[in-house]
Amino acid sequence: MKKGHIIGLGIIAIAIVIIMTSIGDASSYENFNTAWEMKNDGEDKSIHVVGQLKKNQAGEVSGIEVGEDKVSFTFLLIDNEGTEQKVFYNEPVPADFQRSEQVVVIGSYREKEIFVADKILMKCPSKYQETDVQAAGM
Amino acid sequence: MINTFVGNLGHLMTIVAFVSALVTAYAYVQYFRANEIEKASWRRFSRISFYIHTASTVMIAFSLFEIIYNHRYEYFYAYSHSSKALPVHYMISSFWEGQEGAFILWAFWNVILGVILIQTNKFWEAPVMVVFALVQAFLISMIMGVVIDDLKIGSSPFILLRDATQAPIFQLNPDFVPEDGTGLNPLLQNIWMVIHPPTLFLGYASTLVPFAFLIGGLVTKKYSEWIRPALPWAIFSAMILGMGIIMGAYWAYVTLNFGGYWNWDPVENAVYVPWLILVASIHTMITFKKSATALKTTIVLVILSFILVLYATFLVRSGVLGDASVHSFTDLGLSGQLLIYMLFFLVIAVFLAARAWKHIPTSEKEASVYSREFWIFLGAVTLGLMAFQVILPTSIPAWNALVESFGGISNMAPPADQVAFYTRFQLWFAVAIALLTSVGQFFWWQKIDKKALKDALITPYIISVLISAAIIVLAKVYDWKYIIIVLASTFTIVANAVILLKILKKSTFKLAGGSLAHIGLGMMLIGIMFSSGYSDVISINMSGLTYSNSWEDEMNKEHVLLWINKPTQMKDYTVIYRGREKKVVGVNEYVPAKILESTGKVNEAIALADFKDHFKKGDVVKIVLEENDYFKIDYLQNETLKFSLSPMSQFNAGMGGLISSPDSKIYLNKDLYTYVAAMNDSEDPEWKEDETYEAAPGEQFYIADFVTYFDGAEVLKEVDGYQLQEGDIAVKAKLRILDYDVEKSIEPTFIIRNNQIGKLPVIDTELGIKVRLENILPEQNKFVFKVNQYQKDYVVMKAIVKPYINVLWIGTIIMLMGFTVAIFRRFDEFQKMRDKGLE
Numbered sequence: 015m016k017k018g019h020i021i022g023l024g025i026i027a028i029a030i031v032i033i034m035t036s037i038g039d040a041s042s043y044e045n046f047n048t049a050w051e052m053k054n055d056g057e058d059k060s061i062h063v064v065g066q067l068k069k070n071q072a073g074e075v076s077g078i079e080v081g082e083d084k085v086s087f088t089f090l091l092i093d094n095e096g097t098e099q100k101v102f103y104n105e106p107v108p109a110d111f112q113r114s115e116q117v118v119v120i121g122s123y124r125e126k127e128i129f130v131a132d133k134i135l136m137k138c139p140s141k142y143q144e145t146d147v148q149a150a151g152m
Numbered sequence: 153m154i155n156t157f158v159g160n161l162g163h164l165m166t167i168v169a170f171v172s173a174l175v176t177a178y179a180y181v182q183y184f185r186a187n188e189i190e191k192a193s194w195r196r197f198s199r200i201s202f203y204i205h206t207a208s209t210v211m212i213a214f215s216l217f218e219i220i221y222n223h224r225y226e227y228f229y230a231y232s233h234s235s236k237a238l239p240v241h242y243m244i245s246s247f248w249e250g251q252e253g254a255f256i257l258w259a260f261w262n263v264i265l266g267v268i269l270i271q272t273n274k275f276w277e278a279p280v281m282v283v284f285a286l287v288q289a290f291l292i293s294m295i296m297g298v299v300i301d302d303l304k305i306g307s308s309p310f311i312l313l314r315d316a317t318q319a320p321i322f323q324l325n326p327d328f329v330p331e332d333g334t335g336l337n338p339l340l341q342n343i344w345m346v347i348h349p350p351t352l353f354l355g356y357a358s359t360l361v362p363f364a365f366l367i368g369g370l371v372t373k374k375y376s377e378w379i380r381p382a383l384p385w386a387i388f389s390a391m392i393l394g395m396g397i398i399m400g401a402y403w404a405y406v407t408l409n410f411g412g413y414w415n416w417d418p419v420e421n422a423v424y425v426p427w428l429i430l431v432a433s434i435h436t437m438i439t440f441k442k443s444a445t446a447l448k449t450t451i452v453l454v455i456l457s458f459i460l461v462l463y464a465t466f467l468v469r470s471g472v473l474g475d476a477s478v479h480s481f482t483d484l485g486l487s488g489q490l491l492i493y494m495l496f497f498l499v500i501a502v503f504l505a506a507r508a509w510k511h512i513p514t515s516e517k518e519a520s521v522y523s524r525e526f527w528i529f530l531g532a533v534t535l536g537l538m539a540f541q542v543i544l545p546t547s548i549p550a551w552n553a554l555v556e557s558f559g560g561i562s563n564m565a566p567p568a569d570q571v572a573f574y575t576r577f578q579l580w581f582a583v584a585i586a587l588l589t590s591v592g593q594f595f596w597w598q599k600i601d602k603k604a605l606k607d608a609l610i611t612p613y614i615i616s617v618l619i620s621a622a623i624i625v626l627a628k629v630y631d632w633k634y635i636i637i638v639l640a641s642t643f644t645i646v647a648n649a650v651i652l653l654k655i656l657k658k659s660t661f662k663l664a665g666g667s668l669a670h671i672g673l674g675m676m677l678i679g680i681m682f683s684s685g686y687s688d689v690i691s692i693n694m695s696g697l698t699y700s701n702s703w704e705d706e707m708n709k710e711h712v713l714l715w716i717n718k719p720t721q722m723k724d725y726t727v728i729y730r731g732r733e734k735k736v737v738g739v740n741e742y743v744p745a746k747i748l749e750s751t752g753k754v755n756e757a758i759a760l761a762d763f764k765d766h767f768k769k770g771d772v773v774k775i776v777l778e779e780n781d782y783f784k785i786d787y788l789q790n791e792t793l794k795f796s797l798s799p800m801s802q803f804n805a806g807m808g809g810l811i812s813s814p815d816s817k818i819y820l821n822k823d824l825y826t827y828v829a830a831m832n833d834s835e836d837p838e839w840k841e842d843e844t845y846e847a848a849p850g851e852q853f854y855i856a857d858f859v860t861y862f863d864g865a866e867v868l869k870e871v872d873g874y875q876l877q878e879g880d881i882a883v884k885a886k887l888r889i890l891d892y893d894v895e896k897s898i899e900p901t902f903i904i905r906n907n908q909i910g911k912l913p914v915i916d917t918e919l920g921i922k923v924r925l926e927n928i929l930p931e932q933n934k935f936v937f938k939v940n941q942y943q944k945d946y947v948v949m950k951a952i953v954k955p956y957i958n959v960l961w962i963g964t965i966i967m968l969m970g971f972t973v974a975i976f977r978r979f980d981e982f983q984k985m986r987d988k989g990l991e
Contacts, residue, residue, distance in 0.1 A: 017526075025533060032541045032577065039573050040548060041565040060568030083695045084830060084948050085711040086704070104707050106830035106948045109801075109811065120568050124703060132568065 041120065046097040046129065053123040060132055064118050065093040067111075075112045088128070091117060103131045111136065154226045154327050159310040162215030163297070165208040166308065169259075170292040172205035177285035184278035195277075199270060202281065205288065206263040212295070213260050216253060216309050220246050225330045228316035229253070229309040235335035237754050237777060245340045248349045251469055251484055252295045252309035257350060259291040261357035269361065274986060276381055279368030280361075287360055290493040294486055307484040332754075338802040338811045341777065344403035348396060352423065355393030356461050359430060361385035363458035363501070366451060370504040375512045376440070376447055380985060382454070383437050384978035387665075390430045391971035397423055398964050407813040409827050411952055412684065413960075416570040418473050421546040422464035425539045429457040432535035439528045445515040446529060453532070455501045460543070462494040467546070472553050522602065524595035531588040538581045542574060575684075579633070582677055586640040589670040590647030609647070616646040627682070627955070637681045644674035665974030672967025679960025683823075690723040691951040711829055716918050716945040717892040719788070726791070728892075729947050730784040731918050733798060737774035739766045742782050742798050746918065750778070779803055783828050783947050787817070799827045799949070822955040830948040832920075839922060839940035846934045856921060856941050861888040865928075865935065871901060871912070880905045885925045885935055889916075900925040900937070918945045 044052065044061045052061065068090035070076040077090030077100075088102045089111075101119055111117075114136035121131040179201050183194035216229065220243050225231045233253075234246040247253045266284045270277055297308025313330065314322040321328050339345075362382040369378030400420070405413040414420060433453035436446040467473055470487030520526060548564050555562035567573035594608050620642045623629065629638055652667040693709035714720055714729035733742035734757075743766075748757040755778045759771045767773055782798035801812035814827035847853045849864040868882040876882060881904045889896045896916060902925040903910040913924040920942040927936040 021530070021533070025537070028537055029540060032537070032544065035577075036541075036544045036567075039567045040545065041568040043563040043565050062565040062568070083693060083709070083713045084946070085693050085709045085713060086707075102704075104704075104709065106711055109830075120565075 045093040045095045046099045060120055060122050062118055062120050063093055065091040068092055099129050101129045101131050155224055158215050158218050162212055162310040165211040169205055169208040172201055173285045173289040176201040176205055177282050180278045180282045209259050209263045213256050225333050226312055228311050228313045231313050231333045235333040241346050242336055242341050244346050246336045252307055255291055255294045257353045258357055261354045262288055276368055279371050280364040283364035283367050339407055342407045344399055348399040348403055352396030355396045358389035359458050359461045362454050366454045370508050379437050381982050384975050386434050387971055387975045393427050395968055416574040418546045419468050421542045422467050425543045426457050426460035428535045428539040429453055432532040433457055435528050435532050439525050443525055445525050448512055451505055459498050466490045466494055473549050527592035527595055534581055534584050541577045583640040586644040590644045593648055593651045612647040612650050616643040634681055634685055641674040641677040645671050662977045665970045669967045669970025672963045675959050675963025679963055682956035683954040686955050688953045711948050711950050713948050717894045726788040728786040730786055733782040733784050735776040797826045801828055822953055823957050824953055826951045828947045828949045832945045837942040839942055843939045845937045848933050855939050859890040898923050920944045
């Protein structure tokens with residue numbers, strides 16, 4: 015066998031390993047029900063859940079509870095299927111958290127009552143869509 | 153009044169630029185085909201056409217900057233990206249903050265490069281400029297803003313606010329001009345963000361040059377000659393792109409709160425990948441020049457690097473990344489256009505390469521293990537695999553979009569822990585690269601057989617093992633993975649340093665580019681290993697609170713809550729939060745916010761007290777960006793103040809709330825990185841119910857847990873901000889409130905006029921109290937105070953020690969120097985050949 019072939023085979027082998035791990039380590043988008051099923055099936059992988067913060071009738075975000083030392087908090091997230099879930103995040107409340115239109119939590123269930131987020135991504139209302147130009151200074 | 157002239161000018165220039173780009177492409181094709189008689193006139197025409205294009209592109213940029221510079225908020229772009237309070241250098245950031253501005257920047261660099269190429273090339277001018285003009289046509293089309301039926305081509309930065317939004321105000325008054333813009337994203341208000349994007353876009357733009365030479369080579373059937381002129385540009389491109397990436401990383405380190413310089417975010421990956429491929433292509437180009445091998449690999453790599461830049465642009469700017477990235481880029485509806493742009497050049501390049509494939513010279517000879525080609529090829533392969541490993545998961549959102557566009561469902565998400573996922577591979581690839589560079593360099597400079605190789609490597613090997621051992625012991629590197637990294641990196645540094653010395657002894661510095669760049673690489677690896685691998689969060693919460701969830705106790709709480717003035721222990725330091733500060737024009741230190749009161753004008757305040765020699769009470773001072781608050785954190789050791797840090801935070805309602813930036817104490821061997829993650833909102837306090845205290849002068853009592861001394865009262869002759877009349881009585885109570893080591897004087901006033909009582913309360917936002925002198929009881933010699941509490945000021949902060957991060961920055965600089973040396977050498981070679989009339 016020529017060296018070229020050995021190198022070629024080596025490249026292919028590494029590329030396959032890369033593809034396999036990319037698929038294997040890829041997370042997935044779930045809702046809270048499927049996430050809980052996964053947890054029950056013994057899957058501890060971190061998954062993504064997309065949802066919105068719970069709001070009361072007045073349209074204000076409700077259900078945020080900040081820990082006494084202000085370094086962690088819990089909140090209520092409603093996923094796209096409408097399931098409400100308490101989520102714990104081991105960080106202070108991010109600055110524009112309450113304004114976010116959509117929240118992606120990345121993490122897993124600890125117990126049925128609580129989903130622990132390792133990371134939170136927020137989608138905030140883009141200023142491109144802002145249509146209310148301030149009338150001040152007319 | 154609405155100024156429509158500039159916008160119309162900009163728009164007109166866009167159309168001129170687009171048309172002239174197409175004309176230039178056509179003219180250069182004609183010039184290329186024309187016979188000897190007509191050639192000169194076609195050349196002149198093509199050049200004039202390109203210069204018109206250049207002038208109009210510059211005018212587009214000028215028009216947009218004029219709109220921002222003169223605060224023309226009738227334009228959507230200025231309204232949404234700028235504001236009056238911005239200093240000029242941040243207006244440059246406003247310029248490219250929007251996608252349209254970014255495209256203009258890119259087009260601008262392209263024309264500059266185009267002009268340089270016209271000036272420096274003879275033979276290659278026509279084919280190269282055809283590619284340039286076509287790229288320009290695509291880029292300018294992104295900002296055309298032409299709508300034909302339902303087809304929208306480009307998004308123009310010159311549209312008026314009234315056309316961009318449906319705000320009701322415009323129905324009442326179409327000529328309404330907002331007083332101020334919504335401002336620039338505070339995170340971008342940083343000097344690195346002024347220069348990072350132009351650098352990055354110059355990097356993007358310059359990948360076009362080697363690609364254009366390649367296409368020229370394929371079309372003119374000069375399958376190998378294109379490499380000489382392309383090589384210095386490829387190195388230039390890698391240097392600038394690398395510099396742009398590192399500037400972005402440094403910006404992230406000093407302004408973003410994720411605690412590092414690299415987060416493996418899709419947006420970062422998208423520029424890292426083309427850079428890797430570009431570096432790989434440089435290496436195969438150099439091999440080809442030396443020994444006529446790896447030409448086909450080079451062609452593939454050059455095409456890839458250009459297409460990957462377009463792919464990166466597509467990923468980042470089409471909105472396809474959506475919620476996969478923390479960088480928010482909005483979809484301007486350009487995704488289709490970007491895709492066509494990318495596919496157009498991909499198809500052309502693949503077609504031309506495929507057509508030429510069997511004519512491309514290859515070397516039949518199998519590369520020996522003891523040849524430099526072999527080792528460099530391995531290096532290029534490793535770089536390619538590195539790129540592949542990163543681009544694959546980064547493309548998951550694009551893959552989902554693709555599946556969904558065919559009606560399928562794909563719920564794949566990028567890896568949950570990106571840093572761990574990518575590091576696991578990239579780390580070992582980087583070690584392999586490090587080893588290959590050291591071995592490869594020896595082959596490079598001398599023909600070597602097995603024995604000679606051994607002799608050449610043995611000394612650097614021993615030296616690097618000794619140095620590594622010292623590093624491992626002194627810096628306590630006990631993790632086997634990190635030990636391997638230290639070994640590999642020191643070996644790279646030592647081996648390349650040996651080569652460097654040999655080169656300097658024998659010939660000139662001009663040849664030292666390679667070994668310099670590789671030394672830089674070794675240092676970067678060590679710096680990354682220490683600063684990331686051994687980064688240490690020292691702000692572990694020790695409050696000892698019990699949590700509602702039992703498992704919460706096991707989690708590390710990596711933030712601490714600091715009440716104002718209260719000392720808190722944090723590893724080797726005692727930290728104290730000392731309150732908010734502002735930056736004042738002409739004052740080289742931060743000024744306590746409590747002695748400044750806004751005048752209502754933008755960035756202007758009245759001083760409520762003297763501040764050192766800088767200003768006196770009552771002076772009007774200019775504030776640098778009034779929205780910025782700096783939180784003073786004192787670091788103490790053994791009860792003496794060591795230093796203070798002032799991490800920043802800005803409340804910007806228009807931009808979505810709070811944004812904060814870290815501050816670092818920089819030592820030679822480490823950085824101490826500190827940022828505030830949350831803070832008290834004292835804007836609109838909810839006061840708790842009244843508390844009443846009675847005290848006699850000279851008495852000590854407690855107000856809301858604070859030790860308070862009532863030093864006595866004083867009858868006033870005049871009161872600040874209040875006109876005293878004949879017969880009025882004004883009394884001031886002098887209270888001293890102690891909060892840890894701070895003593896505050898609080899002096900509420902009480903005024904009697906015609907049996908009416910007026911009370912001037914004192915609010916202390918730091919302590920979160922409001923004190924009023926409620927009544928005076930002369931018969932009991934007592935004063936009655938009414939107090940409301942809110943909340944003491946606080947911050948929640950995080951502090952991280954990053955050891956040896958300076959090694960990374962120094963390594964970067966050395967690597968960039970290496971690139972620069974190489975550019976000069978290769979350009980020199982090209983010039984010599986050109987002047988001989990060979991190219």
